[in-house]
Amino acid sequence: MEGRKNLGNHFEEVAARYLTSRGVFILERNVYNRGGEIDLIGRDKDTLVFFEVRYRGPGSLTDSASSINFPKQRRLLKSASFYLHKHGLWDTLSRIDVIAISPGTVKKYRVQWIKNAIQAE
Structure with a gap:
């Protein structure tokens, strides 16, 4: 489990660097509450954004x-x-x-930023 946590922290850092380079100000990381965990919380201009960071390696089925x-x-x-x-x-x-990270071909990682990916009904 410790290895998974370290891997998660690594990709959250990759996501934070990516977002920062695109003008997002990261406010908090790994926020836990009764609802669960939020990987990153940031400010994108005038919007408070909750980020879910996901990584899947080359052998993953999804x-x-x-x-x-x-x-x-x-x-x-x-x-x-x-x-x-x-x-x-x-x-x-x-x-x-959602920040979706996968192995890249030209760069080390392929990062996809999906805005407003999860919405309340």
């Missing part, structure tokens, strides 16, 4: 973005809601994005 199943989506929505409620940010413009 791509990174497709690996976020419905129960995980519900947990992310719940985690974001708890965060907004706890910090009194209900009126804040916010969204949940």
Whole structure:
């Protein structure tokens, strides 16, 4: 499990560097609450963004973005809601994005930023 945690931390750092290079200000990392875990929280212009970081290696049966199943989506929505409620940010413009990372061909990693990937019903 420790190896998985280190791997997760590594790819969250890859995602944070990618986002920072695109103007996102990272506010928090690995936020835990009753809803679950939020990998990264950042500010993209005037929007508070909750980021789910996913990596899938070359032998994986699914791509990174497709690996976020419905129960995980519900947990992310719940985690974001708890965060907004706890910090009194209900009126804040916010969204949940996915950073999908996979092995690259030209560069070391292929990073895909899917904005507003998970929405409340």
